[in-house]
Amino acid sequence: MxxxxxxxxxxxxxxxxxxDPRAGAFQGVREAHRNELAEDYVELIAELIHARGxxxxxxxxxxxGVTPPSVAKTLDRLARDGLITRARYRSVFLTxxxxxxxxxxxxxxxxxxxxxxxxxxxxxxxxxxxEGIEHHVSERTLALFAAFADRS
Amino acid sequence: MxxxxxxxxxxxxxxxxxxDPRAGAFQGVREAHRNELAEDYVELIAELIHARGxxxxxxxxxxxGVTPPSVAKTLDRLARDGLITRARYRSVFLTxxxxxxxxxxxxxxxxxxxxxxxxxxxxxxxxxxxEGIEHHVSERTLALFAAFADRS
DNA sequence: GACGATTATTAGCCTTGTCTAATATTTGGC
DNA sequence: GCCAAATATTAGACAAGGCTAATAATCGTC
Ligand SMILES: [Mn+2]
Ligand SMILES: [Mn+2]
Ligand SMILES: [Mn+2]
Ligand SMILES: [Mn+2]
Numbered sequence: 176m177x178x179x180x181x182x183x184x185x186x187x188x189x190x191x192x193x194x195d196p197r198a199g200a201f202q203g204v205r206e207a208h209r210n211e212l213a214e215d216y217v218e219l220i221a222e223l224i225h226a227r228g229x230x231x232x233x234x235x236x237x238x239x240g241v242t243p244p245s246v247a248k249t250l251d252r253l254a255r256d257g258l259i260t261r262a263r264y265r266s267v268f269l270t271x272x273x274x275x276x277x278x279x280x281x282x283x284x285x286x287x288x289x290x291x292x293x294x295x296x297x298x299x300x301x302x303x304x305x306e307g308i309e310h311h312v313s314e315r316t317l318a319l320f321a322a323f324a325d326r327s
Numbered sequence: 328m329x330x331x332x333x334x335x336x337x338x339x340x341x342x343x344x345x346x347d348p349r350a351g352a353f354q355g356v357r358e359a360h361r362n363e364l365a366e367d368y369v370e371l372i373a374e375l376i377h378a379r380g381x382x383x384x385x386x387x388x389x390x391x392g393v394t395p396p397s398v399a400k401t402l403d404r405l406a407r408d409g410l411i412t413r414a415r416y417r418s419v420f421l422t423x424x425x426x427x428x429x430x431x432x433x434x435x436x437x438x439x440x441x442x443x444x445x446x447x448x449x450x451x452x453x454x455x456x457x458e459g460i461e462h463h464v465s466e467r468t469l470a471l472f473a474a475f476a477d478r479s
Numbered sequence: 480g481a482c483g484a485t486t487a488t489t490a491g492c493c494t495t496g497t498c499t500a501a502t503a504t505t506t507g508g509c
Numbered sequence: 510g511c512c513a514a515a516t517a518t519t520a521g522a523c524a525a526g527g528c529t530a531a532t533a534a535t536c537g538t539c
Contacts, residue, residue: 244488
């Protein structure tokens with residue numbers, strides 16, 4: 176027996192837990208939530224820079240509905256992750272990676288929003304729901320949303 | 328000057344931050360995320376009880392894709408919040424409140440899922456996206472989803 | 480250019496939600 | 510009924526993300 180493996184192990188599957196099919200969906204949601212705050216921040220920062228020429232913590236705090244210290248801590252994480260650059264007491268800038276992410280998020284946000292409006296939702300509810308839904312829409316779903324939003 | 332108020336304060340608004348209109352959307356998303364895990368758990372517990380007669384931590388862990396200790400800690404919070412009852416080393420039961428929440432979540436999950444399928448999405452992606460989207464769908468949006476899913 | 484108001488940061492606290500390692504309990508097979 | 514395997518719990522670590530209070534820096538105005 177040259178290489179009698181003896182493991183009746185399930186068909187490989189590197190290092191996951193038993194992984195009920197359902198588990199994959201929940202893991203995907205947790206993954207989305209890990210990226211969510213960064214996505215909303217870079218998107219907002221891009222908008223502030225576009226609208227006012229700069230993104231200041233005080234404005235980020237007002238738009239996000241959190242306190243300035245919460246913004247400071249989050250910005251530190253974004254800088255650590257290479258999405259922004261910042262100097263003490265100065266406004267915030269996007270790195271190339273941050274700008275790329277922001278554009279991707281803006282595109283996705285826009286599609287989801289237009290989709291909800293097209294479905295017949297009022298503007299305020301559409302914006303409210305889009306802010307959460309956008310992070311849980313696969314590329315495949317996004318394509319269907321876009322097609323529906325743009326249908327004649 | 329009997330009662331010269333001197334506060335040019337904004338039109339009341341109890342105790343919120345300056346609250347850009349946008350901030351409300353983000354606050355709503357944060358609120359949804361605070362309820363999310365409880366919702367997924369009670370929904371899953373209800374399903375396990377229906378399918379197998381009981382909800383055991385080991386099965387919850389497999390379906391959620393997390394470790395048993397994570398389940399244990401979450402179940403403690405659910406018990407603290409009055410959604411389940413449990414005895415050590417025994418399976419888990421829903422309270423009336425937990426059962427009510429589970430039914431509400433099942434209804435919502437089902438509508439979102441049927442909507443995505445109706446839109447043309449494959450089953451696996453639909454289930455994946457629905458697991459996240461369901462927590463960010465207002466009652467108003469849900470009604471539109473249901474109408475679309477059930478349209479002739 | 481000094482000074483008060485605004486803005487930013489720091490320090491420190493708290494909860495949630497994940498994990499691993501160790502321990503306790505239950506259960507099924509003999 | 511015993512014992513090993515399966516299951517559950519506990520202990521403890523850690524990161525994220527929110528907060529308040531205190532401090533530091535900047536800015537606008539005179
Ligand atoms: Mn968002
Ligand atoms: Mn879910
Ligand atoms: Mn669900
Ligand atoms: Mn979410």
